[in-house]
Amino acid sequence: MKVEFKSEIKGKKADALITGVYEGLKEVEKEERERLKALSFGGKRGEVAVLPGEAFKRVIYVGLGKKSEVDSEAVRLAAAKGIRKAGELKAKKVVCELLGVDKLKEKGAKATAEGLIIGSYRFDKYKKDKKEEIERLTVAGQKEFKEAFELGRVLAEATNFARELVNEPGNVITPEKLAEVAKELAQEYGFECKVFDEKKLEKNQMVGILTVGKGSKNPPRFIHLTYKPKKAKKRVVLVGKGVTFDSGGLNIKPEQFMKTMKSDKAGACAVLGIMKAVGELRPDVEVHGLIPTVENMPDGKAYRPDDIIVYKNGVSVEVHSTDAEGRLILADALIYGSELEPDLMIDMATLTGACVVALGHYTSGLFTEDDGLAKELCSISRESGEKLWRMPLDEDLEEEIKGAYADIQNVGKSRYGGAITAALFLKKFVDGEKVKSWAHLDIAGPAFLDREWKYYSQGATGQPVRTVAQLITEIKK
Ligand code: BES
Ligand code: ZN
Ligand code: ZN
Secondary structure, eight states, X not given: OEEEEESOOTTOOEEEEEEXXXXXXXXXXXXXXXXXXXXTOOOOTTOEEXXXXXXXXXXXXXXXXXGGGOOHHHHHHHHHHHHHHHHHTTOSEEEEEOOSHHXXXXXXXXXXXXXXXXXXXXXXTTOSSOOOOOOEEEEEOOGGGHHHHHHHHHHHHHHHHHHHHHHSOTTTOOHHHHHHHHHHHHHHHTOEEEEEOHHHHHHTTOHHHHHHHTTOSSOOEEEEEEXXXXXXXXXXXXEEOEEEEEOOTTSOOOHHHHTTGGGGGHHHHHHHHHHHHXXXXXXXXXXXXXXXXXXXXXXXXXXXXXXXXXXXXXXXXEOSOTTOOHHHHHHHHHHHHHHTOOSEEEEEEOOOHHHHHHHOTTXXXXXXXXXXXXXXXXXXXXXXXXXXXXXXXXXXGGGGXXXXXXXXXXXXXXXXXXXXXXXXXXXXXXXXXXXXXXEEEEOTTTTEESSOBTTBOSEEOOTTHHHHHHHHHTOOO
C-alpha cells in the first residue's frame, strides 16, 4: 500500500473516502445523519458505517466517540476500522481525512497514520486466500500536520516490520537468519553490524548464549548494531531477547504453552524495529541494538538442570529450569551493554508467564529504579497505547534466586513474584557503575495475541517499538 500525504484532494476520485465523526453526528449534514442513524451508526468509538458517495464511490464513516473524550487511541482505532472496511469493500484507491486533529492537533495526525498502517497489517503471506490489497492511500490534511503524520508513519512501519519478523515461524527465522536481517538493516541505514558466531561468542565469554544454544542444530548468534551520528550527546543501548523458538529445552513445555513460542524472539524483533525507526528519523543519539539469539531445544547436546555456568562478570548461575533460558542469554548482552557505558540501557523480552498472570495480555511490565525514566516511559506509553505498568524490583525477593551451589539460580524458589525474580536476576548483570539508567520491559503478554484486538490483527503486535523509539527521539541533549 502506497501512502501519501496531500494537503489538497479537490477533484480527486477514489473508491472510498474515510471520514471521522464524533458521537451524536453533529458535524454531519442532516440528510446523511438520518441515513447513518438508520444504519444504527451513532459515531461511537470504533463504529463504522458506509454510505454511497459521488466523487468517492463510497464514504466510510468511522466513529471517534464523544468529542470531549477523544484521544489518540480513539483515532488509531477509528483509522484501523476505516482502512479495514475499505479493504473489505475491495477499494483500490482510498482517501482518508486526518482524524481528530480539530481536538488533538499533531497527536491526531500521528495517530491517524498509526491506525491506518498498523490496522491494515495482516500476516497472510503464506495463504492463497490473501486479503485485498489497497493500492494507494491518500491522506488529506493541513500542511502543518504533515510532519506529525510522517512520524506516525515511520513508527507504524517500524512496528509492522517487527511484527512480520515475529510472525515468521521458527523454521524460517533461525538465529543466523535474524543476523542476516540485522545485516540488511545495517546496509540500508548505514549502521555498523557485528555478528558473533560460536568462535567469537567463546572469545567474548558469552557463556549464556553458548549454553542455551547448544541443544539446537541452528547455531546461536550475538548481534550488535550501531547507529552513531556525528553530534550525539547521549548513548542508548537496547537489548532484545531473541529466542527463535522456545520449546523449553529439556524442561520441555506442555503442548498448549509451546505453541506460539515462535514469538519468543519478539524482544529482538522490537529492537530491530526500533533501529529501523532510528535509521529513518536519525536522532542526535547514539543507539546500540544488542540481540542475543538462540533456539532453545531438547537434545543430547542440550544444557541441563543442575548445570552451573560462570559469567564474564564473575557471577555463577545454577540452572534450575532450562525453560528460564531468556534471562541466561540476556545476561551476556547486559554485561556487554554495560561495557558500552550507556546513559540508558533498556532490555525488552518475552520473559515470564508470571508477568502475563500479573498484568494480562494487554500490558507489559516495566522494571526500573529510575523514577524519572519510569515517569517518562509511562507517559509516552499512555499516549502510544502500548500499555506499561511499573512493577517493583523488590529486594526482599532476592532471597528467592540465591543459589545453593552457585551465586544465583535461574528460577525463584517459589513461583510467586516470578516476573520480579526474573528482573532481579537480570539486574545482577547490569553494572551500576557503568550504566546510568536501566529499564527492563517484560513484554510476554502484549508481544503476541491469540486473537484480533483493537487495531492489531491476530499474532505479533510489534510492542514496544513505538514507545521506545519515541523515547529515543525525545532524549534531551
Ligand atoms: N518464553 C517464556 C515466557 C513466556 C511465557 C513468553 C508466555 C510468552 C508467553 C520463558 O522463557 C519461560 O518459559 N519462562 C518460564 C520461567 C519459569 C521456568 C521460571 C515461565 O514463565 O514459565
Ligand atoms: Zn522458556
Ligand atoms: Zn523464553
